Structure formats: C-alpha cells, structure tokens
Amino acid sequence: MRQKNIRNFCIIAHIDHGKSTLADRILEMTGSISKRELKSQMLDSMDIERERGITIKLNAVQLTYQYEGEEYYFHLIDTPGHVDFSYEVSRSLAACEGALLVVDAAQGVEAQTLANLYLALDNNLEVIPVVNKIDLPNADLDKVSEELENIGFNRENIIFTSAKTGQGIDTLLEAIIKKIPAPKGGVDEPLKALIFDSLFDAYRGVIVSIRVVSGKVKVGDIIRMMETGASYEVVGLSINTPKEEKVQSLKAGEVGYLYASIKSISDVLVGDTITLDNRPADKALPGYKPMKPMVYSGLYPIESSKFEDLREGLDKLKLNDASLTAEPETSKALGFGFRCGFLGLLHMEVIEERIEREFGIDLIATSPSVVYEVVLTDGSKIMVDSPTKMPKRELISKTLEPYVKTSIFTPSDYIGPIMELCQDKRGNFVNMEYLDQSRVMIHYELPLSEIVYDFFDKLKSYTKGYASFDYELIGYRESNLVKMDILLNGDIVDALSVIVHKDFAYKRGKIVVEKLKEIIPRQMFEVPIQAAIGTHVIARTDIKALRKNVLAKCYGGDVTRKKKLLEKQKEGKKRMKQIGSVEVPQEAFLSILSTTEK
Amino acid sequence: MSVKSFYVHIPFCKKICSYCDFCKLFYSTGYVLDYLNCLEDEILNCYQGEELDTIYIGGGTPSCLSDSELEKLFSILSCLKKSHDCEVTIEANFDSLTKSKLDICKKFGVNRISFGLETTHPWILKKMNRDLDLDYVKEIISYCKSIGIFNINVDLMYAFVGESVKEVEEDIDFILSLDVNHVSCYSLILEENTKLYIDNEKEISEDVDFSMYEVIKKKLADSGFCHYEISNFGKDGYFSKHNLCYWKNDCYYGVGLGASGYLGDVRYQNTRSIQHYLQKKYRLEEEKLDLYDKMEYEVILNLRTKYGISKKKFKKRYGKNFEEVYSYHDLVRDGYLVDDGEYVVIPDGFWYLSNEILVKLLEGVING
Numbered sequence: 001m002r003q004k005n006i007r008n009f010c011i012i013a014h015i016d017h018g019k020s021t022l023a024d025r026i027l028e029m030t031g032s033i034s035k036r037e038l039k040s041q042m043l044d045s046m047d048i049e050r051e052r053g054i055t056i057k058l059n060a061v062q063l064t065y066q067y068e069g070e071e072y073y074f075h076l077i078d079t080p081g082h083v084d085f086s087y088e089v090s091r092s093l094a095a096c097e098g099a100l101l102v103v104d105a106a107q108g109v110e111a112q113t114l115a116n117l118y119l120a121l122d123n124n125l126e127v128i129p130v131v132n133k134i135d136l137p138n139a140d141l142d143k144v145s146e147e148l149e150n151i152g153f154n155r156e157n158i159i160f161t162s163a164k165t166g167q168g169i170d171t172l173l174e175a176i177i178k179k180i181p182a183p184k185g186g187v188d189e190p191l192k193a194l195i196f197d198s199l200f201d202a203y204r205g206v207i208v209s210i211r212v213v214s215g216k217v218k219v220g221d222i223i224r225m226m227e228t229g230a231s232y233e234v235v236g237l238s239i240n241t242p243k244e245e246k247v248q249s250l251k252a253g254e255v256g257y258l259y260a261s262i263k264s265i266s267d268v269l270v271g272d273t274i275t276l277d278n279r280p281a282d283k284a285l286p287g288y289k290p291m292k293p294m295v296y297s298g299l300y301p302i303e304s305s306k307f308e309d310l311r312e313g314l315d316k317l318k319l320n321d322a323s324l325t326a327e328p329e330t331s332k333a334l335g336f337g338f339r340c341g342f343l344g345l346l347h348m349e350v351i352e353e354r355i356e357r358e359f360g361i362d363l364i365a366t367s368p369s370v371v372y373e374v375v376l377t378d379g380s381k382i383m384v385d386s387p388t389k390m391p392k393r394e395l396i397s398k399t400l401e402p403y404v405k406t407s408i409f410t411p412s413d414y415i416g417p418i419m420e421l422c423q424d425k426r427g428n429f430v431n432m433e434y435l436d437q438s439r440v441m442i443h444y445e446l447p448l449s450e451i452v453y454d455f456f457d458k459l460k461s462y463t464k465g466y467a468s469f470d471y472e473l474i475g476y477r478e479s480n481l482v483k484m485d486i487l488l489n490g491d492i493v494d495a496l497s498v499i500v501h502k503d504f505a506y507k508r509g510k511i512v513v514e515k516l517k518e519i520i521p522r523q524m525f526e527v528p529i530q531a532a533i534g535t536h537v538i539a540r541t542d543i544k545a546l547r548k549n550v551l552a553k554c555y556g557g558d559v560t561r562k563k564k565l566l567e568k569q570k571e572g573k574k575r576m577k578q579i580g581s582v583e584v585p586q587e588a589f590l591s592i593l594s595t596t597e598k
Numbered sequence: 599m600s601v602k603s604f605y606v607h608i609p610f611c612k613k614i615c616s617y618c619d620f621c622k623l624f625y626s627t628g629y630v631l632d633y634l635n636c637l638e639d640e641i642l643n644c645y646q647g648e649e650l651d652t653i654y655i656g657g658g659t660p661s662c663l664s665d666s667e668l669e670k671l672f673s674i675l676s677c678l679k680k681s682h683d684c685e686v687t688i689e690a691n692f693d694s695l696t697k698s699k700l701d702i703c704k705k706f707g708v709n710r711i712s713f714g715l716e717t718t719h720p721w722i723l724k725k726m727n728r729d730l731d732l733d734y735v736k737e738i739i740s741y742c743k744s745i746g747i748f749n750i751n752v753d754l755m756y757a758f759v760g761e762s763v764k765e766v767e768e769d770i771d772f773i774l775s776l777d778v779n780h781v782s783c784y785s786l787i788l789e790e791n792t793k794l795y796i797d798n799e800k801e802i803s804e805d806v807d808f809s810m811y812e813v814i815k816k817k818l819a820d821s822g823f824c825h826y827e828i829s830n831f832g833k834d835g836y837f838s839k840h841n842l843c844y845w846k847n848d849c850y851y852g853v854g855l856g857a858s859g860y861l862g863d864v865r866y867q868n869t870r871s872i873q874h875y876l877q878k879k880y881r882l883e884e885e886k887l888d889l890y891d892k893m894e895y896e897v898i899l900n901l902r903t904k905y906g907i908s909k910k911k912f913k914k915r916y917g918k919n920f921e922e923v924y925s926y927h928d929l930v931r932d933g934y935l936v937d938d939g940e941y942v943v944i945p946d947g948f949w950y951l952s953n954e955i956l957v958k959l960l961e962g963v964i965n966g
Contacts, residue, residue, distance in 0.1 A: 546951060548808060
C-alpha cells in the first residue's frame, strides 16, 4: 500500500441526514460489498442503532478504488452522530485527513452540522461539503447551497448526491481522491498510533481501532500505551474490507485493528497513543482527554430477584463501553441496584433500552442527576452524583453545578420562545448569529441539569421540532442548590429525591407532587404526598383513599370469575413497587423527569 | 362434601336490560319447550338424588315463562328431593309475574321470591331498558304475603352516572315501605358486551359510589336489617340460604344454559350457546381444583360475609391450619382483618376494600 494512495476520511452530519446510507453506497460503489450483501446501513451493527438511525459504535473500513489506472485505498471511519459522544467523534476525526460534511437537501444546515464542521476544522481536516438526498421532492438545492456558502464553502466545491439512487457518488469518490490529502508520517519514525475506538471480543479480548500516524507496528511487537503505561504483545492485526482480513503490519497512514490479549476495555483509552516498548515515541499525540460520565442515574430491576442478572448485563455492556460506569447502590425504596454514569442522556437511554431488550430485565431508572461539586464548611470538596449523597445543609459552604454552552439553531420565527425557554431554565444569554435572514444560531450558557431535565422536549415543542441543538461543557459555577425530598405517607422516598435550584424548588415541588398524585393509584388509606427541603414542606397534596371495589359488586353465583378478577388484580400489583405502606407504579420514578409545566 | 344446593338457569327475558351480562336470550315460545326438555335431560344425567336444602331458579327472567311452561318446569324439578325446610327461590320481574304464576310457584313449594326492582326512578329505568309500575309492585308483594310467601328479596341497583344519593335514598324508602325481609344492593358494573358498555356509559365517581353504599347501609340497619354479606341485607331468619352455600364454599349443582356448579374437586361452567345446549352439549369447561385453589376459594368467598372464615372448618376441610397457609398478621395489625381466635373476618367498615384485602391476604400464602 503506497502512502500517497491512501485517503483517510470520515462522514459527519446532523442526525438523520443520511450519513450511514451514504457510507453504504460508497461501500457498494467501490465494490467492497455487492448489493445483495448490503444489509441496509451496513456499518451500524446493533439493532438499536438501525432502529434509531444512530451510529453508536465506531467502525473503520478499508475500500479499494481504481481511479485513472491507480489503485487507491480509502479508509472510511464512521463516527457517532450524537452530542453525547463528541469526544469520541473528535478522536475519530483526528484519525482522518478529510471529512465529508453531509447536509440533507431538504433540511439544510443544522446545529450538529455546524458542531461537526467546527470539530473537523479544529482537527485540520479537508472538508468536502456534500448535499445529500437530492432525490427528495422537497429538496431545495439553491437554498442549501447558499447556507453552505454562508458557513464558508465555495458553491463550486459542493457535491450533490443521492445515496439512495447512487447519483453523484462517482463525483464524490473523485473528489475524495483529489481534495483529501494523502497521510504524511514517516514509516521509519518511532511508532505513534492513535486509539480511536475499541471493542471487546470474547475470544481475542479488546480489539483496538488504530490509525498509525508514524512508524510501523507488526504482529509480535511489544507495544506500550502512553497514557496508562500498560504494555502488551501484539497478537494480531487486521483490516476490515468490510470482511476481516489479517495483515502482518500496519504502517504510517494506515487504519486497522489490533489485538493483544487485553482483558479489560478500561486499559484502552480512546485518544491514547500506542508506541513501541523498545523504541518509544518521545511525545504522545495531542488531544487525549479522560472520558467522564456527565449524567448519573440509578438503575433498579423491578423484580428484585433480577439484581444479579442486571449486574451481569451491565458488566457485559461495560466490556464494550469504557464510558459506562456502574457502582452498586441501595435504595430504601427500590432495593438493590446500580448507580450508573453516562456520557449523556442518549447514552443513558441506549443503555437502559439494551438492558431491557438484550437481557430481558425490566428497569426502574431514577431521575438522572449531573455531578455537583460541593464545598464543605471545613474547606474540603466533594463530588455529588446522587441526591442521596448530598451532605446536610449545615455542612455545606457552597455548591457548584456544571454549565454548558448551547448552540441552538433555529428558524428566526422561534427566537422569542427559545429565549423564553432558556431564561426559564436559568440560562445566561451569550450571543446570537444570523446565518442568513431566516436562520439563527443562539448561544446560551445553561446549567447541565436543566438540559438533563426536560430541555430537549421543551425545545422541540416550543419550535414545532424545527430547532436543533448541541452543547459543550464549559465548567462549574456556583449555584444555590438544595436537595428536595419527596415524602409518601410521611416517609422519604430516597429514589425520588432531586437536587434543584432553590429559587425553582417551589415550582418544581408543586409539579412533582401533582404528577405523582395522578400516577399513584388510590390506596386503602389516604396518602399525603409532600415535597420538602430538609424539614420544611414546600408542597403537598393528598391521594384520597380507595373507595370502590369491583369485586364487592360482583353479582350472582359465577364464583370462578371472581377469582379470575382477583388474579388480574394480583398481576397488576406485580408491576408496582411497595414503598413503605404505599404501592407505587414504576412510572412514578420517571414522572419527576417528564413533568410538563404548561 | 355432600351436595345440598341446586341452581337452575332460565335464560329467557322479555326485554334485555342494558347492564346485564348474564346468560340471557329473548323469550321465544319456539325455544322454551326444547330448552326445558334438555334441562330435564341434563338434570337426570347429573343429579345423584341428594336431599337438597336449597333450590334456586334464576335467570334470565324465570317469571317470563308462561303458566304452562312454568308447570312443565316444576314437573321437571319435582324429581329433586327436598329436605323438610328446603328453601326454594325463584327470580321474578314485576313486568311478567302474575298472580296465577305465583299460585303455580306456591303449588310446587316455592317459598322465596327474589324480585328485580333495581330502581324506582323513570329516567334510570329508561337507561336500564326496564319497565316498572310501582302500584303493581305493591299489589304483587301483598299477594305473595297473602298466599303465605313472606321470604321476599328485592334487588336494588345503584351508582348510575347522574344518580344522586337522594335518589338512592328514595329507592330504599320505597323498598322499606314494601315491608320485605331481604334486600340485595349492587353498585352498577359496566361489563363488556352490555349495551351500556357499548354506549360508552361513564362510571360514577368513587366517592359518590361510596356515599351511596354508606347511606344504604345506614338506612337498612336502622330498619332492622343485618348486613350479612357485602351486597346483601336480611332480617333475622331471612338470610339467603342458597347464596350462603356459595359463600361458604359448599358444593352445588348448576344446570341450564350458562350455569356454573361446584361438585367434588371440579368447578364447571355450562355453555352459553343455546345451539350447543339444545344439542345436549352442556358443559363448556371444567376446572379441576387442587388444595390451594380450594383454599383460595374458601378465603375469597367466606370473607364476603360477616361470618368470615371459620378456622376450625378450614382445618377440617383442608387439613391445615389457616395460620400455616396464610400470613395475615399485618392485615390484622392494620385493622383490615379481625381474628377472634375462631373466625377471621373483614370488619363491615372495610368490606368496600375487600378486593385489596383479599389480594394482600392471598399474596401472603406460605409455601404457595
């Protein structure tokens, strides 16, 4: 493989703009797979990904393409399409020289289009603008081209494709060869290989996706991870075409997989640099950042007997997901479960769904929490990822919470409602950029906890789904936070406690108790629901006592039916959690999240 | 366990009530004789000649049979051996029961009549698709008494959307004015496959339903009625022996379309299809009960009455102590069950919660 004939690139796009379909089409056009073999969206291998249209796990494929008598090697690196995985995206980009920026011909430029573009430019990539889905009846090529011009592209460089029909793909492949530079990096220099993804395989251990930046790695080499210092002997190297092919070595510019009997995925850090033990590079590649969960939630099996199954399920998922953390925790209300850390809300949803679907465990998830920083009166500092870990108020000197900078991309009609929403969510306005007359990018600084709460749903409903949104963490800020408890029949339900800003606690408390009243069925006795800060009750409502009873009314002699009715009622109860003397349906634990205020 | 009770189902009705999901058919002379012939066949096939303490002719509307059809029915039933104080009940509606039919009943030995009155208010009668002439009600009830039938029940149905507590009180007052000895009060259930359900009738609020139940209990208690089962009130000596057989979890025959019975280890259900019945395919399904099923039925049924569960009888029937089978101490602690050492009962004040209490009790089964 000659280095000058290698092209490393990725495809970046806003969600649903056709990234995976375009990747499939490139695979097909380069003859890597036949149409017959092409399962729609080949690169997304998990069911959930295909269903949701999101690419979660990374994949890199080597394709060969004949152009003007020369054989070219394309390494197509697929990237996740969601803000939760922006660090992983940035490392994938760092493995490339170029990027295809895909924009939907009907939707135009969106928040993630821009976020991804900036990431690509940060990594000094050559970006080729691609307007995709030009076969759509509502495609507006002029408008989309103008939008791309507004963000700095030349109109004549834009490539128009339909991944669905194959139109324009040839032109695109030509542009990849002509515009994207070949990799540099000397084969004789010390090895530097960037880890941009990893995957756990039951037989081979961790399989590491690498881009060799300089030097050369071969089977049998002793390698060293520059961040962790761990070293291993390379057992095998391979490339994906997209069938796996074993190779003896990978050289500067090449992309492939390495396995070395690595037992734990936590030894393989995305963004870390691999070098040779006997001839190490003097400096690691730039850009490594440890991945830290941003959102925590308690996951509990509805049936307490499934606790061990849940442990196994989480362990299996963790094998492939270094960013997922799980520590056992006990809740008085929910029993034994795990405090899990996620990169973001989507990551959380995906994990919950996979546990329910792949391991058949029904879950109760507690309201997600961000990680707060609490400075105690003795000057020490602790991180609090769960309301139950919040220290007593008299021990706290100050509290800080993570803030994000959001980029909200919207038609200008919705500026008013969006600003109103952001103010309501304790946001600080930063600035506003007009992309053209009708499209605006609004920047706000917002507490991450508000985004975790219901910001996304609200944004969609305030803008009829037209606005798109992206965010990045900008650090911790002091904030007047309190722990709000929920009491059922006088007992604190630990799993329902939340940390809220003091000024918003009353409003939030009122909504939560009203919502719980709707969800919790009448019980045999009257049940007060209270929201309290410390011992101070800030909201209260009562669930009236049950007054009616179907069985009591049953007429006549068909006794079997009465029994069946009772059986049914017993079944219904299985879906409830007994908390003290009160039976609570699982939805109650989510209700804290999904409250609507208007 | 010897069988001492016998249920006969007469599925025919002149009008179909909008709330009824019992097995019923429009009355048509063509069917009745064939039906009665099959009924006779079914009885001859199953009845083992036990001496019976109760016979209950229910429906449907047994009183809609003509005089000659009634005669035929009673001649069929004459094969049943009655104990000297056998309670023989027939269900009747005021729109079809005549004095001459009453005479026929009396002649066969009917000594208890259960009337469907349901309501006195025209707007509710209309919703129910029923007819009622209050003067005729009074006349027929006096006639019953004049021929020596004093054991009379009146059914009341309450809790229609729009019905007021006051209207229920008026119904009770009317029933009390009839000077009968037994009242059954049922709160409306919207059952699937009824006209009300299909018409999307709404349910009354729980709280109104509850106040109606309280008012009924109070008024009947003040007039000397004993609240001996969730929905049933009777004066001393006039409790329904037949229904108590169900609630004591005793065995009984059930014959006729859609009837159910309990014999030995089997609870069975007859077909609800008249075609099948007339082809002499009587049984629809049988449920073979194991020990735990039987104990469960015992609990569910016994706890409907003020007598509750007799621990001694429980031990005798099932060879286990009640305490060994169910853990119910929390329910006793919270007052939902009372255990006086011999009997376990749901106190009257918590009968409206009996579903919840039963579910909790049955969940507490040990070694289940």
